Amino acid sequence: MKNLASYIDHTLLKPDCTELQVVALCNEAREYQFASVCVLPTYVALCANELEGSEVAVCTVVGFPLGANMTSVKVAEAIAALDAGASEIDMVANITAIKSGHLNLVFADIQQVTQAVHQRGGIVKVIIETCLLTDAEKIKLCHIVSQCGANFIKTSTGFSTGGATQHDVQLMHANVTAGVLVKASGSIRDYQTAQLMIAAGASRLGTSSGIVIVQGASPAAGTTGY
DSSP states (O other), rough: OOOOOGGGGEEEEHHHHHHHHOOOOHHHHHHHHHHHEEEEEGHHHHHHHHHHSSSSSEEEEEETTTTOOOOOOOHHHHHHHHHOOOOOOEEEOOOOHTTTOHHHHHHHHHHHHHHHHHHHHEEEEEEOGGGGGHHHHHHHHHHHHHHHSSSSEOOOOSSSOOOOHHHHHHHHHHHHHHTTTEEESSSSSSSHEEEEEEEHHHEEEEEEEEHEEEETTOTTTOOOOO
16 A cells, blocks of 8 residues: 555645644645645745645645535636646535536536646646535536546545544445545544544545655544634
């Protein structure tokens, strides 16, 4: 198996995070050689500068955390992030459209963002917020994400009612087409959980506990977050 750190998107998406914390995140990502830092859009340019010359990618979020933005806004947000130095975009699918059965809208939303990002050489991860969906809805979204050619399907924003589960990762891995990978995120805070998600089929992990995970330790009591 590849190095555990290379699975991890080292994440800081708290609304009250500071510039100093983001710089520290970049330093940690460089030291531990995480796959990326995942940060708020306002910090993309800062991270691109901090990580210049390293192999750590800059990832940011689009339509976050509800997914209900108009598609044109998501596309513009993704393009602006790529122009600022991001190379990976984690977009939130339109959850309310999914729940309302408007799958054509969901498809168009994902497809247009994916096309815009791929035209600029970026990677797209589609967040479907599994905790709000039935298994049937999750499977439909696996098919839509696959048809749209996104690079990843992702479990969670970390801001809703639940995070990644072994069941959901297995279900998603079984229902996407070859070439579409699974990112597990939300509630992954220790080495054991990370290993369970990888065994279930995750190729990337979104977590703010990356250092704890790679050190194989349990988080301190009361640790919470993405």
